[in-house]
Amino acid sequence: MKQLVKLLPFLLSAFLVGSPLFAQPTDDYAAKIDSLIQTTSPRSFNGVILITQKGKTKYAKAYGYADFEQKIPLTIKDNFRIQSNSKQVTAVLILKEVEKGKIDLHSPIRKYFPEIQQTWADTVTVHQLLNFSAGIAEIDQPLVFRPGTDFLYSVIAYTMLGNILEKVTGKTYIQAANNLFKELKMHNTFCYEEAKNHNRVVRGYTSSKSGFKISNVPMTEKERLDFIPAGGIISNVEDLHKWDTKLHHGQILKPENYQLMTTYTIMAQHEAHGPEKIGYGYGVRISDKTSIKHIGHSGKGLGSASIKLYFPEKDVDMIVLENQYSEDSSLHYYFEIKIREIVMNSSLVR
Template sequence: MYKQFLTIIFCAITLNGFSQNTKLETSIDDLSNRLVNSQEVAGITILLLKDDEVLYNKAFGYADVEAMRPLRTDNIFRIASQTKAITSVAVMILWEQGKILLDDPISKYVPQFKNPQVLDKFNPADSSYTTVPAQREITVRDLLRHTSGIDYPTISDDTKMQAIYAKAGAVTGIGNKGVLKERMELLAKQPLRYQPGTAFTYGLNTDVLGYLVEIVSGIPLDKFFQTKIFAPLRMTDTQFKVSQDQVNRLVTVSEKTDKGFAKVNHTIYENSNVAYPLEDEIYLSGGAGLTSTTADYAKFLQMMVNGGSYHGKRVLGAKTVELMTTNQLSQEVISHGDPVFRFGLGFELVTEENKFINAPSVGTFSWSGAFSTHYWADPKENIVGLVFTQEYFRPNHNDLGTLYKNVVYANLEMRTTSK
């Protein structure tokens, strides 16, 4: 009788889990099919893990809309700003080794950043400008949390900074040719948008950190990534340059037109070739240069969720991960920008202060890439989610990731109720 009772309980639990997974699968299928059929995305792949086990892994639509090549779950994407998290981890590896301090001035390692200047007056007629001295030096911490005052070329919302960068030849790091050292030394000569430490300014901060990694470690950024992060995590599909045997898995970039989606065959951003992952002499951008798959990037995120280790390989200490996923924005910075935005050392965060607008748990960290790739990781529920598409200048970019988060959290039974 006791055995029969246990069997009934086991079956009930199993059926409940199956029901939950079926409901989740159906809901994600419905959302994905709707987005593809309504021409809101050309193709999209979704990978969802819970407790380091795959709950969902499917692809919809096309990897190449022109050739009508179906998208697959192992396709390779330009992950652009998702590179930033990997570079941030590389910096923290050096920090753990006692080679840098977070509040070191970056000029200690890159002298060209000594005595930074802040934009004062700007003349739109010729993009000339005047500056005032920065009140303090830019620190490594500033670069990790984007409070250095460095802005982004081309995609900045400040037309003055766009004009200044364009005139100087500063670039986004998305497919640009050149050498990292030269690109960062040029950037160091440009004025800051804000005084260091006073505002969150999303910019080329992580490219500077990539150069820092090269200087302190003494090896190229791609080699550091490979030896310290990719190899331990068995990330075999993440790289700056796609190899010949991976070419057929690289997704083409699409853009929305009046007739639906079309393959991008023109140059992008600062006249870069859209096929830049296949080219030589592209500078190693720590902020935007990598390509990857959902499966590969999930290994990186699972490492972070696990407190710095993955399948027996430790990349970071647990306390380091805790520090990286703790809000680093001061009240002054918060009051200067979005009052509910919180950011750690390389990641956007869900905190008690902004939980009311987020479905994921407090402690969740996330970010996205310029071609509309999205990720989040929820340590409380041990969930890793990735939503990848490949679109040039997608409107309402961040909404896509939010749609999938909402569907996942509405249809998957959680182990706890988030506050």
């Protein structure tokens, strides 16, 4: 009897903690994101967010303006410049030609560029262009390092990949990419063409403490075309979710080529993906040393910022697109980083 009396406080405590009155707080990732995007310091959020789990929407919100001058609100269906998230599209297009036997990942690129004067064309491979380990700073300059030994992120590597694609397919990059989007039923995704599509894209802004101003980076026609394989694709969160679902569920590439895309031999650090070095595959970053594995990429510039992450163990997809680019470089990915942290500490992936 005495032992029972001693145990009563513990039994009562266990009962109360398990009762509705003392239930553990539910995961409030949605409330945390809501609170975050309404803050204005150190900068304002202006964009759209889509988070899904096993294909079901867990969070979807548009916040801010598609056009500040006309005060037109953003919607979840709006199209954005996805910038460097374009690179994984180029990587997939290359790998689809690998599947057809038209591209060899490990042949020297001299095979595709006989006109290059530099001798490094005899040693650099398509594989090294894809994972930025080629060391090419400029076409007419020596390499920055021996191919395969380091990481150098640049537009030029993916411009060259776009050129290779055109050489082996006989199509322009725009034709090849747009055909793939049509095949995947990504009806709001396309390569940016100034005169043709410009009113299908939300306006891009540069943000500062004084507010938002239209971002205008002049490009020649050649510069624009060269940029498309590296950062010139337009899409929205719904289409990008289709892309992630089909890519990571084996509906675009053969398993062996998906494995090539998401395996790495080189590592690099990037502010949007955390302080540590993580792997770089083909147009995607692979974080597999952290507690929660994720695969994805970020993009910024021309009045936009974005991040797109897929968490394979829980089939969670996180996409954030903004039509603003901060003048303060330390704030480029401020909200993208914070949202990533909220998701990684939520019940969605744990």
